[in-house]
Amino acid sequence: MNASQVRATFLDFFKEKGHSVYPSAPMVVKNDPTLMFTNAGMNQFKDIFLGNSAASDKRVVNSQKCLRVSGKHNDLEEVGHDTYHHTMFEMLGNWSFGDYFKNKAIAWAWELLTEVYKIDRDRLYATVFEGSPEEGLGADNEAYNLWKPFLDEDRILYGPKKDNFWEMGDTGPCGPCSEIHIDIRSDSERRKLDGARLVNRDHPHVIEIWNLVFIEFSRMSDGSLKNLPAKHVDTGMGLERLCMVLQGKTSNYDTDVFLPYIKTLEQLSGIEYTKGGDASIAMRVIADHLRAVSFAIADGELPSNNKAGYVIRRILRRAIRYGYTFLGFREPFVSSLVPVLVDHMGDAFPGLKAQQELIGKVIAEEEQTFLRTLETGIQKFEQHAGSLKDKVIDGKFAFELFDTYGFPVDLTMLMAREKGLEVDMKGFEKGMQEQKSRSRAAAETDTYDWTELNPTGEDTRFLGYEELKADVTPVKYRKAGSRGKTVYQVVLDRTPFYAESGGQIGDRGWLEADGRRYEVTDTLKENNLTIHVMPRIPDKWPGSVKAVVDSNKRRLTENNHTATHLLHSALKSVLGSHVQQKGSLVDDRRLRFDFSHFGKMTDKEIRAVEQLVNEKIRQNISMEEHRGLSMEEAGQMGATALFGEKYGEKVRVVSFGSDFSTELCGGTHVQATGQIGLFAIVSEGAIAAGIRRVEAVTGRAAEEFIRERLDELEKLKAMLKHPKDSFKALGQLLDQNEDMKKEISAMRQMQLGQVAERMAASAEYIEGINFVSGKLEMDPGSVKDIAFRLKGEVERLFLVIAHHTGGKAGITIMIAEELVREKGLHAGNLVRELASHIGGGGGGQPFFATSGGKDPSGLDRALSEARKKISSF
C-alpha cells in the first residue's frame, strides 16, 4: 500500500462512520500569537475545544500537514539521526466535538488497524494515563477497561503524565490520552524480550503509532486545569510511521514517502545510502527538510531573518550544511530535488505543483547566499587559526563566527579537528546563553486569564460591512502587557470593528460606556476571537456599550483595499497568469502588494497597470458581494483564492466586474470604484527571489503624490529658466560643470605650482640644508599640496610653512627623507614645539607633520624660531 492509498483508506474508513472530511489547514499559522506553525492536527479546531466557536460538524476526519520545529514540540535537532523523527509530517486524525468519547474512539481505532490495515494483533500495545496526584487526577481506568475486550491485560500499560497526558502548549486544551504502540521487531527478537518492556523506551522498532486524546480540560496561565464545557476526542496517527509499518519497513525513510529523494541524492553525490554513517544521516536530513521547506514556501512563508521565515531558513540551512559537510556538495543541490518532490506529491497537494518554479528559485537563491556565508566564515576561521598561539580556538571567537557571520559551530569544530585544534565549547555556550537571556528579557510579555462578563460560546458577529456603530454587549476582557506597557483586550458579542486580517489593518475608534469614551487603538484576530485593544477600560462594565469605528480612517483603508484587488487583476492581465499574491498590507495611507513575478517590471508595464486600474476606477464599478458561499460555489464564480490562506467552510466573495476582479475576501471595500478617485504606483522592487513588491497610493494621497512630482519638475524648469528642451539644457549644464570643475582644478594646481616654485627659488642653503619657509594665507589642504610638490623638487629640504585662514592658524613641516635619516629629525616633534606659539598642538610622521591653533599672531615668531633651530641640527 503506498502513501496515498494509506491516506485515502483512513479518510474513507471514518467517512463511513459519519465523519466529514476536512482539508488540511495551511502549515503556517496566522492569527495565533502562541503558535507559528501547525504542530498537530488539532490546531485548526482549537477554538472549538476552548468553547470559543461552535462546531458545525460533530464528527470530522482529516490529514493535516504539520511542522514541529519550535516551541513545545521541537524535533529539529533529532531529525536524520534516527529513522523516525521529522520536521514535517502528515497527521491522520478523527475528531469528535462533544459527540462520541473514549468508547468509540478506542473501538474504531482497533477496527481500522487490525481489520482494515490488517496489522498483527499480537504486535500491538496500548497505554493509558496512570493519574497524577499533583494535578489531582486519578488513573484512566475507563480507558483501561475499554481496551480489555481487544488486548490481554499484560498489553495494556499505565503511563505517566509525560507520555499519557497531552497538552497542546503551555496553555490551552488538554487531557489524558491512550497511545497505541507497535512492535515491529523480528520474531526471534520478540521471543527474546517482551515488547511490553520496550514501550516508550525510545526503541526504534517499538514505537507509538496512534495517540487517542480525550480532551476535557483547559490549562490556564497559572498552571491550573479547568473543565471544558464539553468532552472531545482528538486522535493523531503519523502517516509516515503508518506507511513504514504497512510497507514492512523498519525506517520511515525506506518508504515511498522519502525514498525518491534519497535515490536522487545518491545519484547527485555518488555516495550510497547505507543506513549508517554521516552521509546517510545527511541524506535523511535533506529528504526531510526538502519537504518541510517546500511546503512552507507553497504556503507563502519565505525564508527570511525573523519569525516564521527565520525558522524556514534555519531548516533549509541545516539541510545545506549536512549536504556540504557529508555529501561534498559545493553548489546548490536542494533546489534540484524540487522537481522530484512535485512529481511525487504534486497530485495530492496542487499548491505545490502550481508554485514549483517559485519554490525552486527561492531555495536556489537561499542556497547561494548560504554557500557565500560559509565561504566568508571559512576565511575568517583560517585567519584566526593562523594567528593562534595555543591549540584552542577561543569560545568567544567561535560564537562570534556563529552569531555575527552565521557560521555553524559544528563546522567550526570540524575544521578545528582537521587542523588538530580544539574549540572552547564552554565559552561558546556562555555566549549563547547570554544572547538567549538578552532576547528573553526583551521579549517578555504577559497575558492574563480572561474575565468573563457575558459568555456566549459563539464567534463574535461582524457588523462592519454595513454598520460603523452599534450597541453591543461586552463578553470578556483580559490584561496583556509587555515591558511595563499594559493594555486591555476586550471581546464583544457583535462588533462593527474590522480585525486585522487578509492584509487589511484593524479598525480604530472607541467604545462608549455610561457616557464616557474609551479608545480602541487596534483590533486583532486571535484564532476566531476578535480582540479590541484598549489602553483603558471602564471600572465597571455596563450590560451594553456603544462601539464606534473611526469612519474616516476606515474609508481611506477601504479605498486602498479595493485598489489592491484592482491592482491584483491588472497585474495578472498585464504580466500574465503566473502572478500570485504573496502578501499584502493595506492601511489608510497606502497599499503594498507582493506577488510572484520573475524580473523587474518595465516602466511600460508599470504604466500599463496603473492605467488599467485607473480605467476601472473611472468605470465606477459597483461592488458585488456574496456571503456564505461554499468553497465549491466560490470556485465556480472564478474567485481567486490564495495558497496558504485558511478559509472557513463558508466564504465571502467580493467582485468588481465579474469579468475583471473576483476574490475570496473578508475585508471591507468601497461601494463603487469611483470613490477611489485616483491610483498611483509609488515604487516597484524585489523582496526575494522571484517576488516583487509594488507600493501604491489612492485618492487624495495619490493626488498629492503626483502634485509633488509636478511641482518638483516645475521648480527644476524654473531654475533652468524654462528652456525649450529641459533635458538638453540640463545635459549641457552638467557637461559644462564637469569641464569647469576640471579647469578650476587645473588652474588651482598651476597656482599652487607657481607658489611652490617661488618658494623653491627662495631656498636658503644653510649648513647643508635647503631651508624653505613662508607665510601663506591658505587652507591646510593646499599647503599640504605645496609641501609635497616641494618635496619632489628641492633636495635636502627643510620646509616650514606658517599659514592661516578664517582666523585659524597652522604650521606645516616637511623634511627630506635623507635628512631625517642622517640627523634623526622628527617633523612631528618640531611642529609641536612651534605650535606653542599659536596656542595649539600637532603631530605627524618624521618627514611630514602639521599643527593648528587659534592664534595667527604667533606665526612670525614660530618661523624665526624654526630658522634658529637649524643650527642645532
Next chain:
RNA sequence: GGGGAAUUAGCUCAGUUGGCUAGAGCGUUUGGCUGGCAGCCAAAAGGUCACCGGUUCGAGCCCGGUAUUCUCCA
C-alpha cells in the same frame, strides 16, 4: 522585538595604536606588439571611502545618529 556585524573604483576585496596626496586583481578605454590557451607590453580613465553630525592640528580608521544589507536569539 533584542543583540552582533558590514557598507572603500563597474565587479571582488586590501587598507595594521588616526599621519607616505586612498590601493590590488578583474573589467573598461587608448596606443603599440602579436598566429593560439583569459595573447603580451605600455598608458589612461574611473572614488562625495553609504549618508548626517561630532572629537582632533589631522578621520576610510574613533564617537553618536540614519539608511540598507547580512547574521544570531526570541
